[in-house]
Amino acid sequence: xxxxxxxxxxxxxxxxxxxxxxxxxxxxxxxxxxxxxxxxxxxxxxxxxxxxxxxxxxxxxxxxxxxxxxxxxxxxxxxxxxxxxxxxxxxxxxxxxxxxxxxxxxxxxxxxxxxxxxxxxxxxxxxxxxxxxxxxxxxxxxxxxxxxxxxxxxxxxxxxxxxxxxxxxxxxxxxxxxxxxxxxxxxxxxxxxxxxxxxxxxxxxxxxxxxxxxxxxxxxxxxxxxxxxxxxxxxxxxxxxxxxxxxxxxxxxxxxxxxxxxxxxxxxxxxxxxxxxxxxxxxxxxxxxxxxxxxxxxxxxxxxxxxxxxxxxxxxxxxxxxxxxxxxxxxxxxxxxxxx
Amino acid sequence: xxxxxxxxxxxxxxxxxxxxxxxxxxxxxxxxxxxxxxxxxxxxxxxxxxxxxxxxxxxxxxxxxxxxxxxxxxxxxxxxxxxxxxxxxxxxxxxxxxxxxxxxxxxxxxxxxxxxxxxxxxxxxxxxxxxxxxxxxxxxxxxxxxxxxxxxxxxxxxxxxxxxxxxxxxxxxxxxxxxxxxxxxxxxxxxxxxxxxxxxxxxxxxxxxxxxxxxxxxxxxxxxxxxxxxxxxxxxxxxxxxxxxxxxxxxxxxxx
Numbered sequence: 370x371x372x373x374x375x376x377x378x379x380x381x382x383x384x385x386x387x388x389x390x391x392x393x394x395x396x397x398x399x400x401x402x403x404x405x406x407x408x409x410x411x412x413x414x415x416x417x418x419x420x421x422x423x424x425x426x427x428x429x430x431x432x433x434x435x436x437x438x439x440x441x442x443x444x445x446x447x448x449x450x451x452x453x454x455x456x457x458x459x460x461x462x463x464x465x466x467x468x469x470x471x472x473x474x475x476x477x478x479x480x481x482x483x484x485x486x487x488x489x490x491x492x493x494x495x496x497x498x499x500x501x502x503x504x505x506x507x508x509x510x511x512x513x514x515x516x517x518x519x520x521x522x523x524x525x526x527x528x529x530x531x532x533x534x535x536x537x538x539x540x541x542x543x544x545x546x547x548x549x550x551x552x553x554x555x556x557x558x559x560x561x562x563x564x565x566x567x568x569x570x571x572x573x574x575x576x577x578x579x580x581x582x583x584x585x586x587x588x589x590x591x592x593x594x595x596x597x598x599x600x601x602x603x604x605x606x607x608x609x610x611x612x613x614x615x616x617x618x619x620x621x622x623x624x625x626x627x628x629x630x631x632x633x634x635x636x637x638x639x640x641x642x643x644x645x646x647x648x649x650x651x652x653x654x655x656x657x658x659x660x661x662x663x664x665x666x667x668x669x670x671x672x673x674x675x676x677x678x679x680x681x682x683x684x685x686x687x688x689x690x691x692x693x694x695x696x697x698x699x700x701x702x703x704x705x706x707x708x709x
Numbered sequence: 710x711x712x713x714x715x716x717x718x719x720x721x722x723x724x725x726x727x728x729x730x731x732x733x734x735x736x737x738x739x740x741x742x743x744x745x746x747x748x749x750x751x752x753x754x755x756x757x758x759x760x761x762x763x764x765x766x767x768x769x770x771x772x773x774x775x776x777x778x779x780x781x782x783x784x785x786x787x788x789x790x791x792x793x794x795x796x797x798x799x800x801x802x803x804x805x806x807x808x809x810x811x812x813x814x815x816x817x818x819x820x821x822x823x824x825x826x827x828x829x830x831x832x833x834x835x836x837x838x839x840x841x842x843x844x845x846x847x848x849x850x851x852x853x854x855x856x857x858x859x860x861x862x863x864x865x866x867x868x869x870x871x872x873x874x875x876x877x878x879x880x881x882x883x884x885x886x887x888x889x890x891x892x893x894x895x896x897x898x899x900x901x902x903x904x905x906x907x908x909x910x911x912x913x914x915x916x917x918x919x920x921x922x923x924x925x926x927x928x929x930x931x932x933x934x935x936x937x938x939x940x941x942x943x944x945x946x947x948x949x950x951x952x953x954x955x956x957x958x959x960x961x962x963x964x965x
Contacts, residue, residue, distance in 0.1 A: 449801065450965035469711070473804040483795040487725040487786075493799075496724075499717035500803035544799070 371425030371581045372460035372474060372551045374446060379455035381416040381441050381607075415441040416452070417607035423585055423600075428578050430598035431587040432699070438607040439587035440480055443556050446585070447477045459552055473501070476550030480557045480587075482537035484529050490540055491516065491525045494547050501548035508547070515543040518573070534561045542570065546577070553577065555586040559593055571597060591696045603699055610702045618698050626667040627697045630660045631687035632678065639681040646673055655704045663701070667692065714805040715813055722817035726782070736781065737825040741774045742836060748896065749837040764842045765932050767833055768924030769895030772858060774829040776917060779822030779862020780869065780886065783814050787870025788878050791962055801963055811867060811959040815952065818863025823855055843928045850927040857944040858920040864948060865916075867955030871962045893917025898925060900933040916951075919943035 416438045423429040431439045444450030446457050448468045457464040459471045485493050491512055498508030516525045519539040559567045574597055578584050588594050594601050595615045603611040611618055643662055644652045651663040664670055667690040678685050691697050749766050752758040790797040800810045834841055873881050892912045899922050902909035912918050922935040
């Protein structure tokens with residue numbers, strides 16, 4: 370039976386720099402540095418009230434730019450980060466109170482491969498299986514299967530130090546599958562993969578999902594979310610700003626199409642005249658001086674936009690038309706492009 | 710606690726240690742053997758030091774070899790595994806409480822320290838030749854000391870490995886560990902410091918003193934050494950201190 374994920378009001382505030390950074394700071398020793406350094410007021414809100422519910426057997430996407438809080442959310446859900454407030458459950462188990470049963474159920478593919486550099490690829494898989502109590506014969510067999518499935522057999526018995534980024538990523542995924550997790554967390558699984566490997570990965574994710582594994586993946590790739598996820602949460606600045614199926618979300622953008630104009634100037638009368646154009650549902654000025662027109666058509670609007678601008682003696686420097694997409698949705702909600 | 714997971718992690722560390730056996734062996738043996746050769750062989754054979762010194766030196770060498778190998782085997786991997794490769798995560802995500810991951814590191818370090826001690830005894834004996842005069846009439850005491858000293862070594866390694874960054878670990882060894890060794894009563898008995906009364910009191914905060922004096926009391930009881938009660942009390946207290954501080958640091962470092 371598939372297992373779901375639930376989170377309520379997750380909040381994470383860092384009041385000190387991350388431990389790794391703290392340890393690397395300056396040349397002082399840990400016991401000398403303490404108290405001597407001036408007290409900086411350090412406060413970073415990584416998560417600001419994130420709630421989500423992932424149905425058993427679902428592929429759920431967290432979509433957002435870098436620093437939106439996706440990885441922190443995964444960290445909290447996988448027992449690795451203690452939330453400042455809020456609770457989370459994997460199936461029936463409270464993530465913070467029942468960490469061991471939770472760890473048994475989950476498989477985690479981190480954003481940056483954290484493979485054991487002292488071991489060969491095969492050993493990484495076998496030892497991982499051993500940590501999870503997979504019997505010896507079964508883990509050898511399973512490791513071989515996964516190495517084949519992820520096309521790693523020719524390098525199976527080498528230390529992973531010299532592996533390419535894509536190979537490390539594939540091995541990370543293989544490792545997460547060694548103990549047959551019921552819930553799989555993939556943090557930016559296709560970052561750094563070539564298109565061919567990405568397709569292979571997508572197939573694997575789908576086939577695993579068909580066998581009843583619940584999957585939560587984070588991505589800033591629209592296509593990936595669109596392609597794989599049954600539902601998507603859009604996250605920005607530690608908050609969930611939209612939730613729904615990719616189709617629902619796309620429908621929710623007023624007009625669907627976005628025409629982004631870079632104008633030499635944007636006098637209000639001109640913007641008002643844009644807004645009166647047939648089919649335009651909204652006009653917004655974004656932070657960097659661009660003007661976004663939400664409309665039910667794209668290119669067809671251009672002659673009229675050009676006419677109005679010419680009449681107002683405003684030069685159009687750049688035009689970009691985007692079709693309905695999650696990217697536009699993100700733009701709509703945050704006023705920023707995902708890649709910003 | 711999940712024994713299967715714990716043993717699997719221990720197996721992993723043993724596997725890696727076996728792969729790096731030659732490096733580890735050199736690391737463990739090289740420095741102590743140089744000391745043994747110069748002080749125990751060259752100086753004693755040339756008559757600069759009386760031959761009885763051999764027996765006085767060997768327990769100190771055992772203590773230092775165990776300490777260095779225990780500290781090193783826990784601290785160095787931890788520092789790099791916690792650094793940005795985050796290799797430790799596969800064990801932190803294993804189905805076991807994270808405290809046991811730290812305990813496993815300490816146990817692995819203890820085993821390595823004990824192995825180092827066991828290798829050093831016969832090798833040093835061979836290098837120094839006759840006249841060492843160890844007595845193995847107190848095997849239980851020796852065993853208890855070996856456990857306490859190896860635990861000390863591994864726990865110091867845990868503290869260092871979780872508190873010091875990669876850039877400072879080398880400095881830590883030369884600025885903290887090296888003076889601890891020189892003032893650890895390894896090359897001279899604690900009683901020899903009576904001519905420096907202040908120093909004699911100050912070195913008592915150095916856990917290595919109890920390790921060296923402890924092995925002296927068990928292996929060459931004919932030489933002067935700290936009272937046994939003081940030795941065991943010192944080792945137990947320092948073990949408890951470093952283990953608990955190391956666990957605290959590990960927990961802080963392991964969970965974001």
